[in-house]
Amino acid sequence: MPRKRRVKSVKTELIKKAREAMLAAVQIYNNPQVTFKAESFITLAVIGWTYLLHAFFRSKGIDYRYYRYTGKKKVYDKTKYGAYKHWELERCLNEKDCPLDSDTITNLRFLIGVRHEIEHQMTDKVDEFLSAKLQACALNFDYYICKLFGDKYNLSKELSLAIQFSPLTPEQRDILHDNSHITSNVKNFVVDFENVLSEEALASSRYAYRVLFVPINAKRKGQADQVVEFIKSDSPLAEGIEKTYAVLKETEKRKYLPSEIVSLMKEKGYDKFSINKHTELWKSRNAKDPKYSFGVLISKTWYWYETWLKEVQQHCEEHADKLRS
Known part of the structure; x- marks a missing residue:
């Protein structure tokens, strides 16, 4: 058995x-x-x-x-x-x-x-x-x-x-x-x-655990033997590092749908700027080419970044006489 x-x-x-x-x-x-x-x-x-x-x-x-x-x-x-x-x-x-x-x-x-x-x-x-x-x-x-x-x-x-x-x-x-x-x-x-x-x-560190490494010079005996030295998060040193990191850290880019860009241009007084004119503009500049980093395709929908918004605004400023009533 x-x-x-x-x-x-x-x-x-x-x-x-x-x-x-x-x-x-x-x-x-x-x-x-x-x-x-x-x-x-x-x-x-x-x-x-x-x-x-x-x-x-x-x-x-x-x-x-x-x-x-x-x-x-x-x-x-x-x-x-x-x-x-x-x-x-x-x-x-x-x-x-x-x-x-x-x-x-x-x-x-x-x-x-x-x-x-x-x-x-x-x-x-x-x-x-x-x-x-x-x-x-x-x-x-x-x-x-x-x-x-x-x-x-x-x-x-x-x-x-x-x-x-x-x-x-x-x-x-x-x-x-x-x-x-x-x-x-x-x-x-x-x-x-x-x-x-x-x-x-x-x-949350349970979702994504990130550590900031800062090269330092040893200033006391024994310290030089530690590759990584941990400091308290509320210490003056940590506070200073956090402020620096806050300036340097990468953040997720703001995204805009074409309709949002058109609405923002209309709010600035370019009332003749339309979806069709926006489409003509990005096609004339091949703006969806990845090398320009003007936007991203997510689930079959194209989103524009702030960099493209600035390009559109500059275009409107240069052609204000045609885009304002």
Whole structure:
């Protein structure tokens, strides 16, 4: 007679595999020889979180298998070869007894959405574009595996800060800030996803974890041995850095529909400026060419940036005699 597996043994195995999946995700991301970083991290992280939540549901006696009722009989869904179909991560997040906080759930929904996009199209250098969300995902996982199952599963002691061979040069910084190489499907998904988030959710470190690095010279013994030195957020030094960062940080560009641009021009007195004239203008300048960065296509709708609005205003000023009654 075959041995009957105990609930505890399955739960422990799920936790172990969840932990190993996240460790593998981080190790691959930190490997300088790997260029398929973000995509690999997301795939393994989703597996890790799925197993972690399966372990939690199992510990609470929650059945995480798909089933349906035929009359009064519960019939479980199975794969072609007879295995039970368990909940995927998205279904786990929808469960009312899911133990995760809302910002952690938002972070995971974001990564699931990105995974759906990269499954169908090759991406190009999305690592830096997504890094804050990936870092938050890893930290959230470490927090919850310890919270739900104990500190013995802690991952932070096994991974350290990645070392690089040179400081960040201005040229590298410009490349990191230039998102023009990101495939449009990923960029459009990110914009659509974040447009509906509250300011609190966007600022949450559970959703996206950002760290500001400032090169410093050691001024006391022992300090020079620390690559990263943490300071209190309410200290005078942190306050000064925050003010500088507030000036430098990149913000999401304001977007305008064509009708909004026309309305703004009419408010300035250019009452003869119309949608047709606006269309003629952007076509004459080929303004939708990505090299000009005048706008962005999101879900089949074109939005114009502030830079294009200024171009339109300048055009109206130069042709005021024709555009005013």
